[in-house]
Amino acid sequence: MGIRFDERQIYNMQVSRLKDLNKRLAKLFENSRDKTLSELLKYRASITRGGIIRASKEERLIELIKNINREIADLTGKSYRAIQNDFIKAYESTYYSEAWAIEKSVNLELGLSASYSLNMPALNEKAIQAAFDKRIGGLLLKDRTNRTKTTLQYLVQEAVGQNIIEGQTIKQMDRNLKYINKAMNAGFKNTQRIARTEVLKAYSIGQEEATIEAERSGVQFNYIWSAALDNKTRPDHAAVDQTEAILDKDGNPSWVVGGVRMSSPRIPVAETGGSAEAAQVINCRCRRLNLPFGIKPTSRTAKTKEGQWVEVNGDLTAKEWIKKEYGK
Numbered sequence: 001m002g003i004r005f006d007e008r009q010i011y012n013m014q015v016s017r018l019k020d021l022n023k024r025l026a027k028l029f030e031n032s033r034d035k036t037l038s039e040l041l042k043y044r045a046s047i048t049r050g051g052i053i054r055a056s057k058e059e060r061l062i063e064l065i066k067n068i069n070r071e072i073a074d075l076t077g078k079s080y081r082a083i084q085n086d087f088i089k090a091y092e093s094t095y096y097s098e099a100w101a102i103e104k105s106v107n108l109e110l111g112l113s114a115s116y117s118l119n120m121p122a123l124n125e126k127a128i129q130a131a132f133d134k135r136i137g138g139l140l141l142k143d144r145t146n147r148t149k150t151t152l153q154y155l156v157q158e159a160v161g162q163n164i165i166e167g168q169t170i171k172q173m174d175r176n177l178k179y180i181n182k183a184m185n186a187g188f189k190n191t192q193r194i195a196r197t198e199v200l201k202a203y204s205i206g207q208e209e210a211t212i213e214a215e216r217s218g219v220q221f222n223y224i225w226s227a228a229l230d231n232k233t234r235p236d237h238a239a240v241d242q243t244e245a246i247l248d249k250d251g252n253p254s255w256v257v258g259g260v261r262m263s264s265p266r267i268p269v270a271e272t273g274g275s276a277e278a279a280q281v282i283n284c285r286c287r288r289l290n291l292p293f294g295i296k297p298t299s300r301t302a303k304t305k306e307g308q309w310v311e312v313n314g315d316l317t318a319k320e321w322i323k324k325e326y327g328k
């Protein structure tokens, strides 16, 4: 059945986009780490040359810190733009692919000779900006990358500091280089998490927008929460797996997930911020199934203990699978 296959494909398309984005981010962090190291080595060389007076040494240290801070600001700026760019691509491609999938399933339902065409408006700047401005835990992407920048500047400065303690041998200094790697790795992990959350958020918003437009054209949907069937799924998300959305008086779907009202995975309705909201959003891998005419998928995929994805009955819930397969 088309819709099931297509909607899973759309999600997978964004997951593979993420893999590619992560590779590019890793490259950015690697370059930045190398630049930081070369700044440090330049500094070391300049002060071990001998005959350096104290005032000049301090100036060089200030210069070093300034260069490192600039490098980190540059890195987080580039990461921000890379994530923003992929956010927009994920949003647009989900919107159009979802529209196409809905159209296809409407035609399937209507019969072979049908050529029903949905009136889907093209996405404009304003819609993209509105999607981009949706907050997670009260924070915009800009806020989150700013936080990363400040933390990373602090960590790298500290790591560099370890390397310029007076009286250290070159061997001790080299051992201390691992602190710079550690600081950069922490920054990269954090950025990866932000990228994942943003791109999958864009996917959810693109899906929501396409569905809203299709509803305006008269298509009716059933909405079902679909959690990932593996042992990493949060209990709160396993609890709503396979449940239908509650509709408000205007027909807008939502679920209450761990006390937070959400219109889709990763999309809190109230956007009030706070850690409860962020805790339900970050690293979530759930999907919302938008089912025209309420046709439910007959199968879904689940991960076995051995790490293999297998097809299981479409009615199986996350709770049932996790209990059966993982004994939790």
Ligand SMILES: [Zn+2]
Pocket (backbone or CB within 6 Å): 227, 234, 237, 265, 283, 284, 285, 286
């Ligand atoms: Zn989830």
